[in-house]
Amino acid sequence: MRSRSQRAGAATVDMSVQIGSVSLPAPLMTAAGTAGYGSELSAFMDLSALGAVVVKSLSADEWAGNPAPRVHETPAGMLNSVGLQGPGVAAWREHELPELIEAGARVVVSIWGRSVQDYARAAEALQDCPKQVVAVEVNLSCPNLDGGTHLFAHDPVATAQVLQATSQIGLPLWAKLSPNTDQLVEVAAAAQEAGAEAVTLINTVLGMIIDTESRRPLLGGGGGGLSGPAIRPVAVRAIHDVHMALPDLPIVGVGGCATAVDAVELMLAGASAVQIGTANFVQPSSVEQVQDDLRHWCFSHGVPRVSELTGGVKH
Numbered sequence: 001m002r003s004r005s006q007r008a009g010a011a012t013v014d015m016s017v018q019i020g021s022v023s024l025p026a027p028l029m030t031a032a033g034t035a036g037y038g039s040e041l042s043a044f045m046d047l048s049a050l051g052a053v054v055v056k057s058l059s060a061d062e063w064a065g066n067p068a069p070r071v072h073e074t075p076a077g078m079l080n081s082v083g084l085q086g087p088g089v090a091a092w093r094e095h096e097l098p099e100l101i102e103a104g105a106r107v108v109v110s111i112w113g114r115s116v117q118d119y120a121r122a123a124e125a126l127q128d129c130p131k132q133v134v135a136v137e138v139n140l141s142c143p144n145l146d147g148g149t150h151l152f153a154h155d156p157v158a159t160a161q162v163l164q165a166t167s168q169i170g171l172p173l174w175a176k177l178s179p180n181t182d183q184l185v186e187v188a189a190a191a192q193e194a195g196a197e198a199v200t201l202i203n204t205v206l207g208m209i210i211d212t213e214s215r216r217p218l219l220g221g222g223g224g225g226l227s228g229p230a231i232r233p234v235a236v237r238a239i240h241d242v243h244m245a246l247p248d249l250p251i252v253g254v255g256g257c258a259t260a261v262d263a264v265e266l267m268l269a270g271a272s273a274v275q276i277g278t279a280n281f282v283q284p285s286s287v288e289q290v291q292d293d294l295r296h297w298c299f300s301h302g303v304p305r306v307s308e309l310t311g312g313v314k315h
């Protein structure tokens with residue numbers, strides 16, 4: 001239990017962050033794909049207290065996703081092969097967005113496509129969204145499409161094409177990139193050059209589990225994406241390397257973050273804000289809890305503004 005004076009002290013910490021043109025009152029968000037499409041988590045926490053709610057990736061059309069099983073626990077994490085199941089942007093706007101707005105959330109919409117044109121159609125369907133939609137996270141890095149072999153985020157040219165094709169909607173674009181490439185910095189630079197206001201680092205790490213009795217891949221989609229604490233050092237390294245190379249490009253950090261100290265680590269590496277993903281499946285109120293703990297961490301460490309942590313790693 002925290003004392004009244006600890007709570008009062010922590011309340012003085014400025015938790016606001018700036019991500020390109022987007023001002024958020026706090027740095028913690030849900031990670032796409034781990035908090036549903038709408039206000040599902042509002043039963044567990046106050047969505048309006050978070051920096052933003054990032055919804056699962058949507059395409060222009062409805063999409064069925066991959067066969068079951070779709071998730072499996074791994075040592076210090078989990079492997080998923082959801083396969084981008086979703087209702088499509090128009091149905092989401094009609095059925096899910098109103099509840100998010102009602103809950104007071106700031107909303108970041110994640111979009112995906114199989115082609116540049118698909119992305120453009122998804123972006124078009126977001127035209128004239130209510131002002132509560134503060135940004136679009138362009139997911140260029142799903143590991144569960146076409147066997148994970150043709151990720152847009154593994155190619156600077158393809159990344160730039162998608163961002164150019166989605167820029168017509170006029171909403172801030174965040175490019176969600178992949179750790180599964182040795183060209184991460186080049187891809188991030190291409191995204192920035194093509195108009196991304198920020199990059200979200202990282203999506204899941206390509207992985208696979210084989211059932212040794214049946215000798216078949218355990219997930220219905222074959223391979224999958226690894227997430228959870230196991231990948232946090234991968235995220236820290238990716239964020240660090242991109243921040244060192246492109247210090248003016250805001251980074252939204254994501255990858256194995258489950259505690260305030262984890263969030264501090266991602267911010268010291270270079271993140272301006274932090275998303276929580278797999279931890280939501282363990283504790284659905286994780287994002288609000290981590291944000292509250294981060295506020296107290298800042299106060300107890302003499303950090304008056306959380307944004308001061310960004311890029312604060314010492315060499």
Ligand code: RRO
Binds near residue numbers: 081082085139225
């Ligand atoms: O739906 C998925 O299978 C999925 C997506 Br869109 C993604 O971006 N990352 C991931 O691990 N799974």
